[in-house]
Amino acid sequence: MSKRAFIDHVAVAVQDLAWHLDFFTRVMGMKETRRQETPEGKVLQVWLDGGVQLVQAKDGEPVSDGHSRHIGIVLDDFDATIKDILHEPGVTQLPGAPATWVALPGGLVLELFPAVPGAISQALQLDINQCMVDMRKQQNG
Numbered sequence: 001m002s003k004r005a006f007i008d009h010v011a012v013a014v015q016d017l018a019w020h021l022d023f024f025t026r027v028m029g030m031k032e033t034r035r036q037e038t039p040e041g042k043v044l045q046v047w048l049d050g051g052v053q054l055v056q057a058k059d060g061e062p063v064s065d066g067h068s069r070h071i072g073i074v075l076d077d078f079d080a081t082i083k084d085i086l087h088e089p090g091v092t093q094l095p096g097a098p099a100t101w102v103a104l105p106g107g108l109v110l111e112l113f114p115a116v117p118g119a120i121s122q123a124l125q126l127d128i129n130q131c132m133v134d135m136r137k138q139q140n141g
Contacts (some may be wrong), residue, residue, distance in 0.1 A: 004120045008072035011053035020054050070109035078114035
């Protein structure tokens with residue numbers, strides 16, 4: 001099996017999670033698919049369809065809105081790919097996190113998942129750029 005991967009989601013830190021949630025749902029038309037809250041009901045994270053995960057920045061955390069927290073990626077040949085990833089110089093597993101969380105040199109964090117068989121091939125069949133070209137052609141007659 002050749003290795004294939006597909007972005008599952010991108011998590012971004014935001015200072016005002018409520019504002020961003022309203023924006024993405026009301027203005028962009030995205031739907032909330034799940035959320036994580038504290039026992040007191042404070043929203044910590046919200047997942048939206050389309051692969052966006054909004055993460056409430058911690059109090060006093062100096063981040064600009066949109067700072068990437070991590071990229072979630074699904075892998076076809078999960079075991080072989082994880083093994084290869086961990087053999088790359090400078091790649092480290094995150095302390096205290098599951099083995100599927102790794103940091104790349106420079107700090108980019110990846111959360112890795114095994115793909116449902118055939119899912120990546122099916123997802124990659126959609127050429128979004130070609131869809132946009134075709135749609136513009138239809139609109140312009």
